[in-house]
Amino acid sequence: MDPLDFSVLNNVLINFLWHLLIVVHSQTKPIVAQHFLSQNQVWREIKYAMSSLPWISIPTVALFFAEVRGYSKLYDNVSDSPLGWSGLFLSMISFLFFTDMCIYWIHRFLHHKLIYKMFHKPHHIWKIPTPFASHAFHPVDGFLQGLPYHIYPFLFPLHKVLYLALYVFVNIWTISIHDGDYRVPSGLISVINGSAHHTDHHLFFDYNYGQYFTLWDRLGGSYRHPSALMGKGPMDLIRKLQVEGKLRKEQVNGHDQRRATCKEE
Numbered sequence: 001m002d003p004l005d006f007s008v009l010n011n012v013l014i015n016f017l018w019h020l021l022i023v024v025h026s027q028t029k030p031i032v033a034q035h036f037l038s039q040n041q042v043w044r045e046i047k048y049a050m051s052s053l054p055w056i057s058i059p060t061v062a063l064f065f066a067e068v069r070g071y072s073k074l075y076d077n078v079s080d081s082p083l084g085w086s087g088l089f090l091s092m093i094s095f096l097f098f099t100d101m102c103i104y105w106i107h108r109f110l111h112h113k114l115i116y117k118m119f120h121k122p123h124h125i126w127k128i129p130t131p132f133a134s135h136a137f138h139p140v141d142g143f144l145q146g147l148p149y150h151i152y153p154f155l156f157p158l159h160k161v162l163y164l165a166l167y168v169f170v171n172i173w174t175i176s177i178h179d180g181d182y183r184v185p186s187g188l189i190s191v192i193n194g195s196a197h198h199t200d201h202h203l204f205f206d207y208n209y210g211q212y213f214t215l216w217d218r219l220g221g222s223y224r225h226p227s228a229l230m231g232k233g234p235m236d237l238i239r240k241l242q243v244e245g246k247l248r249k250e251q252v253n254g255h256d257q258r259r260a261t262c263k264e265e
């Protein structure tokens, strides 16, 4: 596949999926904690993502060129894999664990007090992110956090189509941890870094830096059991305020946000 076709196909697929997921999500999600969203938040998230993505794309496309022009260990056919189909399966698992580890440390580095304000703060403006915040990063932040996906094929053999599929998956995952849907299968709560975990990262900063798994947060001493899963999340606060009469039903879900009487706690 021509390098340019490959990167364009990647971007088109990602953008298509991003918009499809957001549209589907907005139709099916029963209630959004709109009361806790800042004014015009969704619009500002979209604007920020749209202004950053072209800058992130420039070095990213350059890396894609190097990858598909033969400088990486990407291959075209299953027969090129030393272990056949099981090699593909193994590379899928190792890709997830390798990138999860790298993103954990890069993300933690971006929280360093000398770096944070410059590059990572724009993503943390939103305390309760919406799916549109998933790609709203400062260009340097976005590029650095995406870098592990491009380092992997230079170090390890990877099938090109699998690479494309993983890239799409990664983008869907990034959207999903910002979508406010806190459900995680009960047996996986302690293993998977889901939306409830990442919302606590936006709220409390120094916890849950991970991407897919809680592994590195546990090893690095930054794991925090999600407040939403302990009945102390944003939606629980809304319900509590409604019960106490400090917040009327119509003040939630975007109907009467500015006249809401409660204060953030």
Ligand SMILES: [Zn+2]
Pocket: 107, 111, 120, 124, 201
């Ligand atoms: Zn962060």
Ligand SMILES: [Zn+2]
Pocket: 123, 129, 133, 178, 198, 202
């Ligand atoms: Zn985030």
